[in-house]
Amino acid sequence: xxxxxxxxxxxxxxxxxxxxxxxxxxxxxxxxxxxxxxxxxxxxxxxxxxxxxxxxxxxxxxxxxxxxxxxxxxxxxxxxxxxxxxxxxxxxxxxxxxxxxxxxxxxxxxxxxxxxxxxxxxxxxxxxxxxxxxxxxxxxxxxxxxxxxxxxxxxxxxxxxxxxxxxxxxxxxxxxxxxxxxxxxxxxxxxxxxxxxxxxxxxxxxxxxxxxxxxxxxxxxxxxxxxxxxxxxxxxxxxxxxxxxxxxxxxxxxxxxxxxxxxxxxxxxxxxxxxxxxxxxxxxxxx
Numbered sequence: 001x002x003x004x005x006x007x008x009x010x011x012x013x014x015x016x017x018x019x020x021x022x023x024x025x026x027x028x029x030x031x032x033x034x035x036x037x038x039x040x041x042x043x044x045x046x047x048x049x050x051x052x053x054x055x056x057x058x059x060x061x062x063x064x065x066x067x068x069x070x071x072x073x074x075x076x077x078x079x080x081x082x083x084x085x086x087x088x089x090x091x092x093x094x095x096x097x098x099x100x101x102x103x104x105x106x107x108x109x110x111x112x113x114x115x116x117x118x119x120x121x122x123x124x125x126x127x128x129x130x131x132x133x134x135x136x137x138x139x140x141x142x143x144x145x146x147x148x149x150x151x152x153x154x155x156x157x158x159x160x161x162x163x164x165x166x167x168x169x170x171x172x173x174x175x176x177x178x179x180x181x182x183x184x185x186x187x188x189x190x191x192x193x194x195x196x197x198x199x200x201x202x203x204x205x206x207x208x209x210x211x212x213x214x215x216x217x218x219x220x221x222x223x224x225x226x227x228x229x230x231x232x233x234x235x236x237x238x239x240x241x242x243x244x245x246x247x248x249x250x251x252x253x254x255x256x257x258x259x260x261x262x263x264x265x266x267x268x269x270x271x272x273x274x275x276x277x278x279x280x281x282x283x284x285x286x287x
Contacts, residue, residue: 003033023047038067072101088119139191140170141212143201149232156265199233
């Protein structure tokens with residue numbers, strides 16, 4: 001088999017998550033052609049990273065960039081690795097290099113903002129006597145008729161959850177119990193951010209509108225929580241009491257009105273990231 005054929009076998013194995021097998025193929029192809037293709041090293045680095053061998057992966061990404069300094073994917077992969085080791089300064093530099101090559105790489109831009117946020121949070125913590133460990137609690141208030149949109153929203157929050165920034169709660173977390181209303185009330189009262197997924201069904205729901213949203217606005221007015229209206233479907237909402245609060249996505253354009261719903265949820269997640277930063281800064285001043 002030629003090196004390219006072995007390399008393709010490795011890629012095929014990586015696609016089915018056989019990273020050990022992929023790593024063996026990438027090692028063979030590198031031995032056969034050590035200076036031939038930067039992608040050999042990049043893919044070996046990715047396989048090592050998936051296997052949790054991130055320190056070894058770093059050397060492979062370095063070699064890939066040495067052989068081909070104009071490939072944005074190589075900088076992105078190394079940046080992810082650097083962020084894992086909390087080396088946010090270098091990670092941000094790599095994300096910027098990635099974006100200088102591929103300006104429309106939205107994922108790189110988003111991950112760079114996360115790295116910048118975490119860098120700034122780390123700086124704030126070092127200025128305090130004790131680091132802030134509080135995880136922000138986000139409560140999702142929604143109509144069950146918007147279940148699919150709620151699930152997509154929750155999936156987009158996965159980055160923030162995996163980074164340890166937030167805990168997310170919605171009524172699907174309720175265990176079988178006759179005290180479901182009490183459980184909702186407790187989690188709503190404990191929330192730092194209350195995200196209301198606004199739609200015609202949300203507004204027409206007595207429980208969502210008159211119970212959850214009313215309590216949310218009360219907590220917002222008392223500075224006990226941040227209320228975040230998220231317009232998921234087109235509806236007249238800005239004449240309601242919640243209409244005085246800045247909404248997401250950008251310009252209050254409903255999620256379903258965007259040509260790309262993922263971009264709408266990305267915009268929302270970036271807005272939540274800013275809100276988390278504000279809350280963290282408020283907590284810093286209280287210490």
